[in-house]
Amino acid sequence: AGVIAEEGVLAELLPGEGTLFVNGDAPGMADIIRRARAKVVTVGAGPGNEWRAADVRLLENGYRFSVTAPDVAYDGEYELQLLGRPQVLNALLAIAVGAALGLDRPAIAEGLLACRPAKMRMELSRLGGVRLSNDAYNANADSTRVAFETLAELPVRGRRVAVLGDMAELGPHARGGHEEMGRLAAQLKIGTLFAIGRQAETTVAAARSAGLKDTEA
Numbered sequence: 001a002g003v004i005a006e007e008g009v010l011a012e013l014l015p016g017e018g019t020l021f022v023n024g025d026a027p028g029m030a031d032i033i034r035r036a037r038a039k040v041v042t043v044g045a046g047p048g049n050e051w052r053a054a055d056v057r058l059l060e061n062g063y064r065f066s067v068t069a070p071d072v073a074y075d076g077e078y079e080l081q082l083l084g085r086p087q088v089l090n091a092l093l094a095i096a097v098g099a100a101l102g103l104d105r106p107a108i109a110e111g112l113l114a115c116r117p118a119k120m121r122m123e124l125s126r127l128g129g130v131r132l133s134n135d136a137y138n139a140n141a142d143s144t145r146v147a148f149e150t151l152a153e154l155p156v157r158g159r160r161v162a163v164l165g166d167m168a169e170l171g172p173h174a175r176g177g178h179e180e181m182g183r184l185a186a187q188l189k190i191g192t193l194f195a196i197g198r199q200a201e202t203t204v205a206a207a208r209s210a211g212l213k214d215t216e217a
Contacts, residue, residue, distance in 0.1 A: 004028035011036035019100060021093055024049040041100070043092045053092045056085065058153060061124055063088055067095060074105050079113050083122045083133065083154075084146045122150065131156070139167045141177045145184060152188040159191035166197030175202055182206030185215075 016037040024042030043051040055066040062081040098108040120137035135147045170177045178199040185193045193215040195203040200217035207215045
C-alpha cells in the first residue's frame with residue numbers, strides 16, 4: 001500500500017500533455033492510474049492491456065515472445081537476450097515507449113536484440129562444462145526469486161547448484177526473507193544449495209525443513 005501511494009505521486013506529477021506507461025497487471029495500478037492527468041498506456045499479459053505480450057519461449061540466453069499492439073505495424077515476434085521472465089515486461093514497456101517516440105518496428109527489434117545484461121545481473125558465462133549465472137550485484141527477495149526461477153527453468157544435463165549470499169538491507173524482514181528463499185530453493189527442486197553470510201544458517205535450515213537435503217552453510 002505504501003509503494004502504491006508513493007508511485008501515485010509520480011503519476012500526479014506528470015503534466016496533462018505527458019504520457020504514463022504502466023504495467024497494467026500490477027496490483028494497485030488502477031489506484032495509480034486514477035491519480036494521473038496524463039494519457040495512460042497499459043502494457044502486460046492481461047487482455048485489458050493496450051500492449052500485450054504472449055507465447056513467451058525460453059531461448060539459450062533470453063526469450064522470444066509475441067506482441068499485440070494498438071498499431072498492427074508493431075505486432076509480431078521479438079527476441080530478447082536477457083534472462084528472467086520479468087525482462088519480457090520490461091521489453092514490452094520499451095517497445096511501447098519506442099513506438100510513442102516514433103521508432104519503427106525493425107529499429108525497436110534491433111535495439112532489444114542488442115541489449116545485454118549489466119555486470120553481475122543475471123550475467124551468463126561458461127567455465128568448462130559449467131554454465132554460470134552471476135546475479136550477485138545486489139538482491140532482495142523478489143530479485144532472488146526470479147534468479148531461482150530462472151535457474152530452475154534453464155535446461156541442464158547435470159545438477160542445478162545455487163550459491164546464495166546474504167540479501168542485505170532487509171531490516172526486520174531479513175530472517176523471514178532468507179527463510180522464504182530457502183523454502184523456494186526446495187520447492188523449485190534446486191539440486192544443491194550453498195549459503196554464505198550471516199543469514200546462511202537461516203537459509204539452509206528453511207531449505208532442509210522444506211525437503212532440500214543437499215545444502216551447506
